Each structure stands twice: as C-alpha cells, then as structure tokens.
Amino acid sequence: MVYTSVMSSSFDTSDNLFVSPEASEQDTEAPRFADLFDEDLPDDFQDDPDADEKSAIQERVQKIETLSEDPKPYFRNANFYQEALTGEGEVAKRLHSTLAQFLKADNPEDRSLYRNRLIPVYWDLARSLALKAYGTMPEPKMLLLRFGVLLPTMLDKDQRLMIAQIIQDNRWGEPIHYVDEWLKGIASGSFTLSATDETKAATGQQVSRLARQVETARGKVEAQLMLIKTRNEEMESIETSLRRLVGDLTEREVRYETQQKGPYTDAQRSIFADISADLRRLSHQGREMGRAYLELERYQDALADLKRQAEQAGEDIDAVDTKASMEEMGTIRQMAKLCVGRQGNHFPLLSRQYFRGGLASVGTRENVHNILADVEHLDQGLFLRTFKQKTTRIVPNIILVPCYGDLGICWEPFERYNRATSRGRLAIPMYSKDLTTAVIAALGDLRWQVAKERAAHYWMEEGLTGWYYQWFSEQRMKGDVKDQFIQDYILWITKESNGTQKMPREVRDIFWRYIPFPQEVKETLKNRGFVYQDLYKKDQNRAMSVGY
Template sequence: MFQGEMDPEIAALLGTSQNPGQPRPPDYSSLFEDGEELEQLETPEVDLMEERFPEITKRFESVPHTAFEDPNYYKKVLSGEGDAAQRVHTILQKFVNAKDPKDRGVFRQQLTNAYWDFLLGIARRTPGKLSDPQKYTLRFGLLHPNFLEPESKEFFAKLVDDNYLSQPVYYLDEWFRAVGTGVIRNSSTDEVRVAKNNTQIKFQQLLDKAEGKRDGARNLLRAKSEERTILENHLTEKVDLVKEHYPLEGFPDIYSCYTESQKRAFQDIQDIIKNLIKSDRDLDSFMRDFNQAEQDVQTLRDKIEEAGGTVQVDVRAIDTEFDTVRQMAKMTIGRQGNHFPVLIKEYFRSTPNDIGYRENIISQLAWVESIDPEAYCRSYKNKLNRIVPYVILIPSYGDMGICWEPFDRFNRATSRGRIAMPMYPKNLSIAVLSAVADLRWQVAKEKASYYWMEEGLTGNYYQWFTTKKFKGDVKEFFIQDYITWVTKESDGIQRMEKELRGIFWRYIPFAQPIKEKLKNRSYVYQELYQRDINRSMSDGY
C-alpha cells in the first residue's frame, strides 16, 4: 500500500479542474436564523499510541442544572416545530388521559410514530444552538420533566454535559451535529449513494482514505523503531558477553580465550547486524511512506478548504442518519421489546448503575477491555492497532447493544467502527458485552472475507456450530457465548464445552493476569495455557 508515491486516485482527482459552471449543492442555511453560529463538534482523532481508557475523574456535576425546573420546558421543546409538534401534543394528551387499555395502546403507537417525525425536526437543528429542553429531549428522550420521579429528574440534571474525556462516545444531539457539519460521515447503508458531481464529498472520502494510510504508516514506523531498539539491546548484550575475560592462572596480565558460548555469540552478532541493517532500511522506507501520506493528507485538506471547507450544514446527511439511528434503536430493542421512545416513569426501570450515560459507558468499555484486551483491536500489516469504535447513545428501553459497522469502508486501516448502545437497559454490562461481541464478530468476518466460514475466529466457531447441528443465527449464538466467556469463564466458572473453550482461548484471549490466575485453578485452563506456550515456540502461532 505504501510505495512512496501519491495515491493514483488522489492524484487523478487533484489533477482535475473544477468547472466554474458546475451547479453547487442546494443551500440549507435558511433552516437557521440569520447570524446564528453553527457549532462544529470536535471529534477525537484515533490515537494508535493510546493503550487504555482515561481515568474517569467526574461522573456528576456538583450543582445540577435547572433546565428541568423550567415551567416552560415542554413549550420550548415543541417550539418552532409546527404541525409535527401539534400532532405530538394532541396525541400525547389522548395517551395520558386514556382510561381504556385498548385505547391507550392505540394512542401509544400513534405517539411513537408522531414523536419520531417530530424528533427529526429537532435533529435538523443540532448544528445550530438548540435550547436546553430540545437538547435533553433528543439526548435523553425526556419530553416533559414531570414524566419522571423527582429523584430520577435530579439524577439526569447532574449528568456531565460535555465530553471532557475526549472519547468517541456521543449523545444523539452531538452525533447529529457531527454528521450534519461533516465532521463524521454518515453511517453506511445500502441506499446511500454519493453524487458523482459532488467533488467536496469525494475529497472527504479520499481524505479519510489518506488519513488511514498516514496513521497506518505512523504505527509501522513506531513498531519498526521498537524492533530496532530491541535488536540494539541484544547486540549490546552479546558484545558485553564477548568482552568478558578472566586472567589465566599464573598469568595475571594475560586473559583467557573465548569460551564456547562467546564463540557462538559471534554468529549471533552477525545475525543481529544483518537484522539491524534490514530494520534500518525498512525504517527509512516507512519514513518516506509516512511523509508522502502526510503530504497527501495536507493536500486534500487544502483542496477541501478551497472547495468551501467552512462549516456547512448538510440536512440531507442528517435526514439519512436519522433514519439509520431509528433502525439502530429498533435493533437494540428487538421485536418483542418496548419501542416507546419517550422517557417516562411507567417504563423507566434502570438503576443508576445501569443507565447508559457517557461516563458509565466508558467505564463498562474499560471493564471489558481489562478482560478481553484485544476487544477494540484490528490487525493491520500484522500489527494490532487499538481503535475504540464510535459509540452512539440511543435513549431507548433496549437491552442489547449492536455493531452497525466494524470500520469505515473508505479506511479499513485505522477508522473507527460504530456501535449503538441503549441508554435504559435492564443490565448495562450485558448490553455493552453484546455490542462488543457483535463488533468482534464483524471485524473477524470482514478480515476472513470469503473464507469467514473456514478461517480464524468466525471459521472455527462456524465449524463447531455446524458440528453441533444448531439452528438459528450463528452470530446470535456467538454473542451469547462471548457474554459467558467474559462473565463466567474469566472467573474460572466452567460453562463452555471443551472445544468451544479452546476456540475462545485461542482467538479471544484473556488478559495475561487472568490467564495466570486460571492456570492454577484447574487442569482445564492449565492445558490451554500450555498450548499457548507450545504455539509461541512454533512458527504457526
């Protein structure tokens, strides 16, 4: 991939001149008031040097905000949304006042559809300045503060608003703002097609691709530099060994000959020097690749600025993403779950520890990584890169997190995947584990490509699955087994069959301290631990 030359696709595009008569995309600025400042959300860049999540230093504000105490909260939520707001208000009144359970069920369904249509109008305004009531309605599903108990309302009022940890975990208002202003591209769907004459979007796609190459080149540079340092340390050890001499007996000024181990060190030194020369040559090549990739990135950024790279609102992108998020919400809930989109005490059953607010999600993701250290890793040129996915927090009563896409189709090297998390599940740990398992499966499946039923994690699991003659979705079975792996087997509670445990031990390895603990707990784990040692001593590991 890295040949020290500009990507042909980038070079071809940069060589074209824009037609002055070419029609520009429609202007959607009329959606916002004159002089309104558009807010562009800073998205955390992928840092391949980052090894773990940051420490959570603040979960709640010391003084809660007062937005939920505003007597005009409900009016401000509906303000400016026209017929959609009127429809929500009318149906909501009928729903709240209905006595007959059948009538209430009908109004409940009508309100669900009307609310989503109404919410789209608020989503379109996210690049501008939303009122606090509209922001919290989009973020938490809190249409009216009186729909919650006082203690629950106080809990939500204390949640930290800003992303002080700079992690890729987004509330819906932040997510739509990032998509609408072009900071984050739309989530992939089969229906999305980019207009051929939209040069700016094409530039953005090429920029994503170029940034992936640059980040990959940087990681290869770091790995090769570490490799050279290790070789130099080995060389120093061998030279120190060769220099060790002791005086001959009776001849204090004459030192002994080389021992057999010192003579063997000469050959080791020759091999190390050959490897050092090769490593340095690779380092020089990788440096040229990185410099070229960095130049490509800068060139594309300049072109985007020339093409009008200032913050612009793409309402069509928000509309498309809104439909996608609605599908995400349905998937987190499932067919038999509660699809009511408004946060009310009648359905709100989550304990504070199970509410999916940002800091809680980050804490759960860190917990999973402490057990499965490769949970957010992808292999690139035989080097594991830790790339935390985008996490979209959806205010739904779902119980399962889902992976929407394992990585950006324009940048497979270093782009983030996307997972959606329900904010009000019965068990947040299970919801997070299901999302991570889904991510794990899809990354492994994409890596194996056409051979996903034969090779790697998915191949071995699929073959075991078919041998057992199970029926149903193989991925759903895998997700449940992953949950068992992390919650039970990591503590030495043996719930898996021997063959299945071997597959997970090989392809979803525990952190080393957990392995050390388990090997002393049971012969079952001791045998698996020994297999690791045997594989590490062979070329096939």
C-alpha cells in the same frame, strides 16, 4: 400554540415541578481488507515484531472516577415542555395531541393504541429537531434528543435529579457520543453518514461520484496521518529509551585513588548493544517516516485536486449539511429498533413507568467508558487493527441511543470508504435492564463482524468465524450464528473470565485461541480447574511449535 393540557393530565404534579422542583454500493477505490490485516512482518522490520501491538495495548481505555457532576437547573424551567415543542410545526401539534390522549387513557387497550401512535410521531419530531442539531439548541430540545425527556412530570424527583447530574461535556476524549452531539458532527462533516442497505434512486440529492472520490481521498489522508502519528509515538519511545541508556552510560564511578572517573563497568558495557539496537530501530523508523510524509503529500495533493474539481462542478463538499443530520436520524431510529428487538419496548420517551434504575444503570458516557475499560482488559485485541504492517488501537464511535433496548449493536465495523483507520460505529441503548450486558453484546457484534470481514469469502472456513461456524453447524443449531456468538461472547467476558464454566468445551477452546485473555488472567484460571489447566498447557505447546 400553548402546550398546557398534557401538564395537567400527567402522572402526578404534587411535587410542584414547574415552580421550583429540586432539581450499499461497492467502491473499487477502498483498500482491500486483506491489505489492512497483513500481520506477517518482514524479518528486518523491527527487533520486536510484537512491539506495535504491545504499544497499542498499553493505550487501552483507563477507568474514570468522576461519574456525575453538580445538578444542572434543567427542570427549574417552568416552560420546559413548551420550549421543547415550540417551533416544530405540525408534527409538534400531533405529538402534543397524541401524548395527551396517551396520558389520559384509562382503558389498557386505548392506552396501548395511543402509545403505538405516539412512537412514529416522536421520530418525525426527532427528524425535525435533527435539522437544528448543528446550531445552539435550547436545553429542552437538547434533552429530548439526548435522553428522551419531553415532559418532566413523566419522571419522579429522583430521576430528574439523576438526569441533571449527568456530565454534559466529553471530558475524556473517547469517541462516545450522545445523539445530539453525533447529529452535530454529521451536519458539520466531522462524521460520515452511517451506511444503510437502501438503494437510492438517481436523484439530485444522491451522493455524486465526485463526492465519493473526495471521501475516499479523505480516508487515505486520515489513514496516513494515523500512520505518521503511530510512527512518531514509536520513535519518541525509542528516543526516550536511548536517552536513558546514554544517561546510564555517562554515569561512570569516580575512583577513590585519583578522584577521576573510572572505566565502564560490565553492566555499562552491556549498554552498548542496547544503544546500537535502538539506533538501528531509529534509523529504520526515520526512513519509514520520510516515506510516510511523501505519501501524505501525494494524498493531500490528490484531495486538494478533487476539491477543486468539486468546486468547479458547483459542489460544496465542506458545507454544513443539515439534511444529512435529518437522514442520520432515520438511521438512529433503525439502530434503536435493533437494540430494542421485535418484542421489546419501543416507547421513545423516558418515563418512570418503564425505567426505574438509578444513575449507575443508565448508559451515560462515563458508565459506558468504564465498561469498555473492563472488557478491553480481558479482550486486549478488541480495538487493534493492522494497516501497512503497523498495529494501532482504534475505538469505534459509540452512539448512546435513548431507548429501552437490552443489547447494543455494531452498526458497521468501519466506514465503507476508509477501512484503514475509520472508527466504525456501535449503538448502545441508554435504558437497558443490564448496561454491562448491553455494551458487551455490541463489542461481541464488533468482534464477529471484524473477524468475518478479515476472512472475507472464507469466513465459514477460517479463523474465529470459521471455527465457530463449523461448530454451530455440527450442533445443528437454529437461528443466526452471529446472535449465538454474541451470547457466547457475553459468557466469555462475564463468566469464563472468572473461572465459571458456562460455555461448551469446543467453544471455550475457540475463544481461548482467538480471543485470548491476558496472561495474568490465564495464570489465575489455570488453577481454577482441569479445563483451564489443559488449555494453558495447549498454549505452551503451541508456543514451542514452529507454526505458532
């Protein structure tokens, strides 16, 4: 089938685009959340109980300068539209027909009718494309999944240039993924399927009990590897400090009268205590490292045993599962619906009719990365998680969904079978009115869900969620308490951090206590009015109290 009629009926072909344009189930084996967030360290655990958290904070996202690259010749391909749809069967024919009717419609009612018909057909096509995500996809198909670009003439020349300039590969190492990358990871087993609330019937395709056990065992291995990595980093830090101290100690002054090195100075003698402290910490970390490797061996043996059982049962646990990526595409559709909202624009294709922003307002990997850096600077505990009395920084997987939503969401704060070190996942709409607000909303959602899981069945009584829920109830507010919290979190990051008072006093007190700004921001805010000065004094009083 040749897809030509849509090109002739599109918005405007005067720029000669196609010739040469300028181009769930409860798992008893999963670790309890209370175990993961046990922050009361033994007295002899380390010299500085906050050392892990300080170290993790230092690893936070750093802003990047390179936000684009030289434009790629995506749209010099005269057959872009045909290649995007070729090989997709009946669903491609339906999409072609519906899109042509949508573009030709003059009557607003007819246009709205065909627009609504186009939405489910597009998602059927996306599920078909998801089956091919693991292999090498033609650029038009990749761009359709990644950016929602199907017909290049639905974009103006500047927008085509904008898409062509977006950096294609992940150069920065943060877990921020475009949809096609995410689906490829799902198919290969690098990522697990996103959790859903649907209860599946007992069919042959249902995840077996053995497969769940393998996933749980993998989670334990990953958690232990993360623990070993963290301990290694701490040991290397102590070793660096020890080398520096020993170097300072050995640099004794040469005495003039004998031309020989003299005794240690008072400053050098004080180094002995620091060296002794570092040696004690290294001894402790070495013992813990030995225990960690023994546990790792046990977890790896258990995983290997489960894999052997799966092999004997005829289950290929490590096989590429293209059907899993198709199933995940259905979940991504639900993510897009939540990002857009009931009253939002659910049109699935990128069009100049609905999006007029430039590159800075698109949810590219680089733009989202920099917003994360800004937010984490203000909320330094955002990505910190404590497991086995070690605090590590775990950034969730972030899926960039090509939709017109205004708010990002936290789909799950961590995976069901690995609460210790799994990243969980957020969804960020790429074409929002305000990208910064969309990202902060997702991070606020993450904050709420983590705090709620941490408090377990006491979430309405204790901690961040408990205090906020009690205030929400006392005010007799309507709606979802989480939605209100997210709106307040947006104000906390965007307004209150600058000294602009937009939140109720009680909510400000809660956030100041449980989502504190870094000390340098507090020092600035205390001079911005009595409200912040009073909160700063409360901090000092708590610091002097035993129970703080």
